[in-house]
Amino acid sequence: MKKAPALQAFALFYLLFLYGPILLLPIFAFNDSKVVAFPLQGLTLAWFREMLADQNLRQAAWNSLIIALSVASLSTVLGVFAARASVRYRFPGKAPIMGMIMLPLVLPEMIVAMALLVVLLSVGIPLSLFTVIAGQVLICTPFAVAILTSAFQSLDRSLEEAAMDLGETQVSTFRLIVLPLVMPGIMSSFLICFTISFDEYIIAQFLGSGEPILSVYIFAQFKFPGKVPAMLALGTCLVLFSIILLGVAEYFRRRGIARVGGTNSGGIL
Amino acid sequence: MTAEKPTMIEFKDVHKYYGDYHALRGITGTIKAGEFFSLLGPSGCGKTTLLRTIAGFEGIDQGVIMIDGKNMANVAANVRPTNMVFQSYAIFPHMSVGENVGFGLRKEPGTREDKAKAVAEALEMVGLKGYGLRAAHALSGGQRQRVALARALILKPKVLLLDEPLSALDKKMREHMQVELIKLQRQVGITFILVTHDQEEALVMSDRIAVMFDGEIAQLADPETLYRRPATRKVADFIGTMNFIPATIVSEIGDEVKPGGGSAPRNADAALRRPEGPGAGNRRHHRRGDLLRRHDLL
Ligand SMILES: Nc1ncnc2c1ncn2[C@@H]1O[C@H](COP(=O)(O)OP(=O)(O)OP(=O)(O)O)[C@@H](O)[C@H]1O
Numbered sequence: 001m002k003k004a005p006a007l008q009a010f011a012l013f014y015l016l017f018l019y020g021p022i023l024l025l026p027i028f029a030f031n032d033s034k035v036v037a038f039p040l041q042g043l044t045l046a047w048f049r050e051m052l053a054d055q056n057l058r059q060a061a062w063n064s065l066i067i068a069l070s071v072a073s074l075s076t077v078l079g080v081f082a083a084r085a086s087v088r089y090r091f092p093g094k095a096p097i098m099g100m101i102m103l104p105l106v107l108p109e110m111i112v113a114m115a116l117l118v119v120l121l122s123v124g125i126p127l128s129l130f131t132v133i134a135g136q137v138l139i140c141t142p143f144a145v146a147i148l149t150s151a152f153q154s155l156d157r158s159l160e161e162a163a164m165d166l167g168e169t170q171v172s173t174f175r176l177i178v179l180p181l182v183m184p185g186i187m188s189s190f191l192i193c194f195t196i197s198f199d200e201y202i203i204a205q206f207l208g209s210g211e212p213i214l215s216v217y218i219f220a221q222f223k224f225p226g227k228v229p230a231m232l233a234l235g236t237c238l239v240l241f242s243i244i245l246l247g248v249a250e251y252f253r254r255r256g257i258a259r260v261g262g263t264n265s266g267g268i269l
Numbered sequence: 270m271t272a273e274k275p276t277m278i279e280f281k282d283v284h285k286y287y288g289d290y291h292a293l294r295g296i297t298g299t300i301k302a303g304e305f306f307s308l309l310g311p312s313g314c315g316k317t318t319l320l321r322t323i324a325g326f327e328g329i330d331q332g333v334i335m336i337d338g339k340n341m342a343n344v345a346a347n348v349r350p351t352n353m354v355f356q357s358y359a360i361f362p363h364m365s366v367g368e369n370v371g372f373g374l375r376k377e378p379g380t381r382e383d384k385a386k387a388v389a390e391a392l393e394m395v396g397l398k399g400y401g402l403r404a405a406h407a408l409s410g411g412q413r414q415r416v417a418l419a420r421a422l423i424l425k426p427k428v429l430l431l432d433e434p435l436s437a438l439d440k441k442m443r444e445h446m447q448v449e450l451i452k453l454q455r456q457v458g459i460t461f462i463l464v465t466h467d468q469e470e471a472l473v474m475s476d477r478i479a480v481m482f483d484g485e486i487a488q489l490a491d492p493e494t495l496y497r498r499p500a501t502r503k504v505a506d507f508i509g510t511m512n513f514i515p516a517t518i519v520s521e522i523g524d525e526v527k528p529g530g531g532s533a534p535r536n537a538d539a540a541l542r543r544p545e546g547p548g549a550g551n552r553r554h555h556r557r558g559d560l561l562r563r564h565d566l567l
């Protein structure tokens with residue numbers, strides 16, 4: 001293939017632009033200065049200590065974890081039902097129903113958040129972590145449905161019939177045949193919903209009750225220059241956390257695929 | 270020969286609709302116990318549909334299906350005394366060969382050792398001795414087919430249903446498996462119902478064959494009868510290569526038919542066998558219709 005220096009330079013620049021800033025996080029997290037600027041001053045763990053000592057930050061991280069786990073679980077379970085129904089069954093109003101489930105994918109989140117807030121306030125439901133979870137489930141479910149639909153579609157229908165033919169009920173067939181075979185899809189869905197929820201800002205801000213939530217909390221801290229280095233330390237931890245999470249998920253996904261002898265199509269990495 | 274065997278499956282005027290589409294149009298007939306029975310017909314004629322109504326995967330809209338004397342109307346697929354070998358084999362990819370074969374035993378009574386023994390026996394029967402621990406997805410087409418057979422036979426069903434089990438194999442493997450299937454059927458004595466659109470396969474393997482067109486059984490007979498005395502021109506056309514010679518019947522004594530008329534070739538045999546008509550009332554139709562002469566019979 002002919003080399004195109006301009007395109008190569010563009011690709012390089014693009015990658016640098018994408019990942020360079022992330023590399024700055026750990027650099028400044030260990031930098032012994034309150035000012036986030038070059039030249040670097042010296043090595044310190046002070047910002048990590050400050051981060052760990054921050055009571056509110058710990059609470060926010062905990063809350064975010066609870067929200068993200070709940071949202072990922074709920075969205076994935078709902079996604080399994082919706083995807084299964086849309087792949088397997090024909091029912092009246094299927095197209096509009098599926099369309100409505102997928103709509104939040106293209107709807108501006110602002111609108112969803114505002115509308116939900118208005119409804120919640122007028123009905124008199126107090127804002128809490130639960131309202132955040134409910135709102136984020138609405139946003140995440142379409143992603144879960146999209147991922148799981150392709151997982152269910154690749155499932156040969158005759159596998160289920162074979163299990164029924166050999167004496168299993170609908171329920172035991174689902175448990176013994178369907179579930180294990182769509183497990184890679186379920187894991188992908190869970191992971192993506194977890195990630196979306198974990199750094200989701202708009203709904204967390206609109207529908208939160210003021211209890212600290214990580215994304216909102218971090219943004220607020222950036223108003224105080226003195227707090228920024230500790231936030232960069234936190235960011236470093238989150239990057240590390242994401243890499244580990246992705247690595248583990250990818251390991252299980254590949255193992256799942258190898259076990260059924262399928263070809264590696266798609267996935268996150 | 271097959272006359273004294275008891276009836277295993279009986280269809281009485283079975284109709285099936287897919288929405289507006291009339292897929293089975295009054296299927297009537299019987300399949301005898303221990304018989305190797307084939308459903309033969311062109312693509313889309315309803316062979317798979319008929320097989321699936323026996324297995325219980327499709328309900329019927331009218332008529333009765335009896336298996337071993339019991340009406341199957343309200344009997345679900347998972348409790349019918351039938352097992353199926355799917356066209357795609359439907360091997361569970363996340364299980365080993367042994368787990369696949371033993372899947373049907375999961376709910377059966379018996380100790381783990383008994384079941385392991387049954388699995389080993391079933392594998393040996395299909396020539397896959399010692400394959401139990403292999404991953405099912407790493408098998409060849411022919412091996413998958415044997416696994417599917419062992420899996421379906423391990424429950425000792427009254428009827429084994431096979432939906433074009435050989436169509437995915439290459440010619441050599443297919444011929445090999447035809448022989449294997451016949452041997453296996455003799456060995457276990459179970460009623461086999463084979464769906465195929467390959468007339469040669471049906472003629473070679475079956476005790477009796479139902480030829481289907483457009484959701485109807487055109488003729489149900491043994492291979493010999495089907496080959497020598499096709500009931501209609503369509504059946505004859507489907508069963509083998511042949512010539513159709515327009516002719517007029519000048520006399521008819523029993524099976525002896527004397528053709529005449531200008532369009533018959535002069536060197537054609539003087540006497541041809543009249544194709545067996547569906548009934549006396551239809552004779553007129555045959556008198557005026559075409560006479561069949563099979564290439565390789567004359
Ligand atoms: N689930 C279904 N919904 C609607 N129509 C169907 C369905 N299954 C089959 N049909 C139609 O019923 C007819 C018979 O189908 P069937 O699968 O029984 O044919 P077949 O004889 O097995 O053909 P082939 O040799 O191609 O497998 C076909 O015209 C098919 O389009």
Ligand SMILES: [Mg+2]
Pocket residue numbers: 316317318
């Ligand atoms: Mg078919």
